Amino acid sequence: MIYLVAFLALVCGVLAYLLVQKPKVVTEVREVEVVKEITRDVVREVERLVPAESRVWLDEDVEVRDRLLTAMESSAMRVAVEASTTTLALESPDLKGRIIGREGRNLKSFEQTTGVELVIDDAENMVTLSSFDPYRREIALLTLKALIKDGKIQPSKIEEAHQSAQKQVENSMFQAGEGAARKLDLSLPKPVLQTLGKLKFRTSFAQNVLDHSVETALFAAKIAEELGLDHVQAKRAALLHDIGKAVDAEGAHALTGMEFLADQGESELVLNAVGAHHHDIEPASPEARVVIIADILSASRPGARREAHDNYLQRLQAIESIANAEPGVERSFAVQAGRELRILIKADEATDEDMKKIVQRIGEKLRQSSDHQGQISITAIRESRFSETIKL
Numbered sequence: 001m002i003y004l005v006a007f008l009a010l011v012c013g014v015l016a017y018l019l020v021q022k023p024k025v026v027t028e029v030r031e032v033e034v035v036k037e038i039t040r041d042v043v044r045e046v047e048r049l050v051p052a053e054s055r056v057w058l059d060e061d062v063e064v065r066d067r068l069l070t071a072m073e074s075s076a077m078r079v080a081v082e083a084s085t086t087t088l089a090l091e092s093p094d095l096k097g098r099i100i101g102r103e104g105r106n107l108k109s110f111e112q113t114t115g116v117e118l119v120i121d122d123a124e125n126m127v128t129l130s131s132f133d134p135y136r137r138e139i140a141l142l143t144l145k146a147l148i149k150d151g152k153i154q155p156s157k158i159e160e161a162h163q164s165a166q167k168q169v170e171n172s173m174f175q176a177g178e179g180a181a182r183k184l185d186l187s188l189p190k191p192v193l194q195t196l197g198k199l200k201f202r203t204s205f206a207q208n209v210l211d212h213s214v215e216t217a218l219f220a221a222k223i224a225e226e227l228g229l230d231h232v233q234a235k236r237a238a239l240l241h242d243i244g245k246a247v248d249a250e251g252a253h254a255l256t257g258m259e260f261l262a263d264q265g266e267s268e269l270v271l272n273a274v275g276a277h278h279h280d281i282e283p284a285s286p287e288a289r290v291v292i293i294a295d296i297l298s299a300s301r302p303g304a305r306r307e308a309h310d311n312y313l314q315r316l317q318a319i320e321s322i323a324n325a326e327p328g329v330e331r332s333f334a335v336q337a338g339r340e341l342r343i344l345i346k347a348d349e350a351t352d353e354d355m356k357k358i359v360q361r362i363g364e365k366l367r368q369s370s371d372h373q374g375q376i377s378i379t380a381i382r383e384s385r386f387s388e389t390i391k392l
Contacts, residue, residue, distance in 0.1 A: 203313065220238035
C-alpha cells in the first residue's frame, strides 16, 4: 500500500503541475479529461508494478489521489521566494548623509561589521541592504534601525548595535521554532526548538526551510491519518526531518539531524524517519515512508522552489568558505553578487606584507575551483585596535 501511495504522490505532483499550467500545456483538453487520462495511466502502472497478491484495485476516481490532493490543498503554505535584498524606508533624506558619515567612515564600518552591503542611491528616503545570507541581512537591518532610533551613528555605536541585534535574532529564532511546534500541537525540548528556529533563516532552492518543514508535517499528518498510521509521530518526524541543516556538523543533513535528535531523546521511529528521508538509511516504518512522500510533495509543488536562486547562494557560500579556510583570515564576506570579496585579516597573525600573499593564494584557489567566468575584486582589511579606560 505504501509503495502505491508513493507512486501516486509523484503522479499527483505532475497532475497538479499540469492543471496549474493549463493555459500553456492543456489548452484544448478539459481538466476532467486530463484527470481521467492520468488515472488510467496510474491503474496500468499499478497493474504492471505491484504484485497481484498485494495490489490495491482502484476505480477511475482514484481515492488515494483525491486524498493526497486534499492534503495538499488544505495544508499548502504560502510560497515565499527569498530575495537577497531588504529595503528600509527613512523618515528624512538627511539620514543618508549621517549613515554614510564623514568620508564614508560610518558606511565602511557598517559593512565591515555586518558583512552586508548598504546601497544608498538616489531613491528618495530609502536604503537597501544586500546580502545572500538572510540571517546576516536580518541582523544588519535591526542594527541600522537601532542606530537610526538612537540618533548616534558612529563606528563604536555600530558594533554595540550589531551585538544587540544578534541577540534579538537569536531570540526570534527560538520564537519561530516555538511557533512552528505550537501550530502543529507538538511539544519539543528547548534545544530542539532553538535549532528548529534557525531554519527560519535557511532556504533550499528559494523555499524557506522552516515553512517547508511545517508544510511537510501537515502533509504527513494528513496522509498518515488517512492510512491509519501514527499521525502524531509522522507529523513530529516530518517537522524535524531537515533539522540537520541547522546543526553545525559535517555530513549528510539527514544523518546529522538524526544524531542531534538522538542526543535529545527522540523516539526510534522519529530518528529513523529523519535519517531515512533521503534514503541515507533504510526506512524502518510506514511512518518513515510517509515522511519521504510528504517531503517530495512539499518540495515538488508548483512554484515551491527555484533552483537558480539556490545555485547562486551556494556559489557565494563557496567563495566565502575558500577565503575563511585561509590561515590568517578572521572572516570574509562575498558581496556584489559574488563580484567582490572582502576579507578581514587577523592583525595578530598576519602582517601588512602577509596580506598580499593571502589575497594571492585565495585568488588562485578561486580560479581553480570556480566554473564561472568573470572577475572578483578581493579587498583585504587588517585593523589594529587599542583601548584604555582612564580614571580622571
